Each structure stands twice: as structure tokens, then as C-alpha cells.
Amino acid sequence: MTWTDKTSSSGTDLRPVPVFDQDRAERAVRELLLACGEDPDRDGLLDTPARVARAYREMFAGLYTDPDEVLAKTFDESHEELVLVTDIPVYSFCEHHLLPFHGVAHVGYIPNADGKVTGLSKLARLVDLYAKRPQVQERLTSQVADALERKLVPRGVIVVLEAEHLCMSMRGIRKPGSRTVTSAVRGSMRSSATSRAEALELIKGRRP
Ligand SMILES: Nc1nc2c(ncn2[C@@H]2O[C@H](COP(=O)(O)OP(=O)(O)OP(=O)(O)O)[C@@H](O)[C@H]2O)c(=O)[nH]1
Numbered sequence: 001m002t003w004t005d006k007t008s009s010s011g012t013d014l015r016p017v018p019v020f021d022q023d024r025a026e027r028a029v030r031e032l033l034l035a036c037g038e039d040p041d042r043d044g045l046l047d048t049p050a051r052v053a054r055a056y057r058e059m060f061a062g063l064y065t066d067p068d069e070v071l072a073k074t075f076d077e078s079h080e081e082l083v084l085v086t087d088i089p090v091y092s093f094c095e096h097h098l099l100p101f102h103g104v105a106h107v108g109y110i111p112n113a114d115g116k117v118t119g120l121s122k123l124a125r126l127v128d129l130y131a132k133r134p135q136v137q138e139r140l141t142s143q144v145a146d147a148l149e150r151k152l153v154p155r156g157v158i159v160v161l162e163a164e165h166l167c168m169s170m171r172g173i174r175k176p177g178s179r180t181v182t183s184a185v186r187g188s189m190r191s192s193a194t195s196r197a198e199a200l201e202l203i204k205g206r207r208p
């Protein structure tokens with residue numbers, strides 16, 4: 001299958017789907033261990049390159065999946081008001097340090113008059129797909145919003161992502177507990193302060 005990710009309106013994410021090269025990844029992990037001064041041939045590390053390669057394949061699975069397929073199935077349901085799924089757990093990888101950032105995503109949209117809605121799980125699947133790539137939080141947030149806008153043509157979309165970046169917690173500036181919040185709004189969520197406020201209020205007020 002060949003496909004291109006049409007998410008970015010600026011066209012920055014147009015590229016053919018890659019394939020995972022297990023052997024190459026194993027060699028790279030072995031090299032990294034050697035570069036760190038470790039002995040990849042000692043007992044405890046013998047299986048590590050293969051294990052790490054498999055883990056990367058899983059953690060970057062979103063590179064090998066077409067986001068449009070996630071939203072291919074829609075239902076006719078006359079609900080022209082907000083649909084919001086909050087607290088979707090997110091584990092992604094900061095592309096600068098290849099360290100995780102993790103937190104929660106809140107994804108909402110207002111279906112259009114055609115009543116095109118998607119399954120609730122698909123919103124979480126979409127977040128997962130884009131999270132499982134080398135990312136920056138801003139791009140992850142926009143990509144989810146853009147994919148929803150493109151496939152559902154809804155009245156409005158809002159995506160809010162709250163995450164802690166381990167590159168800021170366990171190294172560097174070392175500020176564990178600091179959280180980064182990003183949002184992306186499209187359509188009526190951008191043009192109508194009332195729609196946006198309603199969604200943000202529901203997101204903020206979700207905990208007792
Ligand atoms: N905007 C944005 N920045 C990120 C994200 N993830 C990591 N970063 C930042 O990317 C920057 C990379 O900065 P560099 O100066 O090139 O790298 P560095 O020397 O390791 O930086 P420090 O983390 O400050 O030690 C850091 O400021 C990170 O905090 C992200 O999702 N969005």
C-alpha cells in the first residue's frame with residue numbers, strides 16, 4: 001500500500017509510507033550500546049538489540065498506518081452538537097531526544113448538518129496513531145485536528161493535549177511535574193468564542 005499523509009495543509013507531512021527495518025534497528029541499538037561503552041555481548045544485553053527494535057516498531061506503529069483508514073467508517077446520526085472524548089491517555093516520543101512525553105488528550109467535534117459522526121473509539125485511535133511517531137506536541141495536536149476536519153468535515157474541532165516531557169523531567173532542565181498544554185481549534189471552535197468556551201469548560205470541569 002502506498003499512501004501519503006495529507007494532514008498538513010502546508011504540505012510538510014507529505015511522504016510515502018515507510019517500512020520498519022528490523023535488522024537495521026538491531027544493528028543501530030548494538031552500535032549505540034558500544035558507543036556508550038557497554039558490552040552488547042554480555043549476557044544481560046544479548047537480546048537487547050532485538051528487543052529494543054521490536055519495541056520501536058511498536059512505539060512507532062503510527063508511521064505505518066494510514067490515518068484516513070481510522071476514520072473511514074462513519075454513521076448517520078443527527079447530532080449537530082458537541083461530541084467530546086476526554087482523558088485519552090497519550091504516550092508519544094519527543095523527536096528531539098527520542099524520549100517519551102505522556103499525558104492526556106481531549107478531542108471534540110461538532111458534526112455537520114449531514115450528521116456524519118464517527119465511532120468514539122476512532123478518536124482515541126487517531127490520537128494513538130499520530131502519537132506513535134517521532135513527534136513534537138504541537139504537531140501531534142494539529143494533526144489530530146486536521147485529520148478530523150478532513151475526513152468528517154465537521155462544523156468545528158477542538159483538540160487539547162496536556163503532557164509531561166521526560167526530556168524536561170529526567171534530564172536537561174529537570175523539572176518533573178511540569179506540563180505542556182497545546183490546543184488546536186478548527187471551524188466554529190475557532191470562529192465562535194461561545195462554542196470554544198463550552199468545550200473548554202467541559203474539559204476543565206471534567207474532574208470533581
Ligand atoms: N516546542 C516543543 N519543544 C519540544 C518538544 N519536545 C521537546 N522540546 C524541546 O526541544 C528543545 C531542543 O532544544 P536543544 O537546545 O536543541 O536541545 P538540548 O540542548 O537537549 O535542550 P535542553 O532540553 O534545554 O537541554 C528543548 O527545549 C526541548 O524542551 C515539543 O513537543 N515541542
Ligand SMILES: [Zn+2]
Pocket residue numbers: 094095096097098099165167168
Ligand atoms: Zn525532548
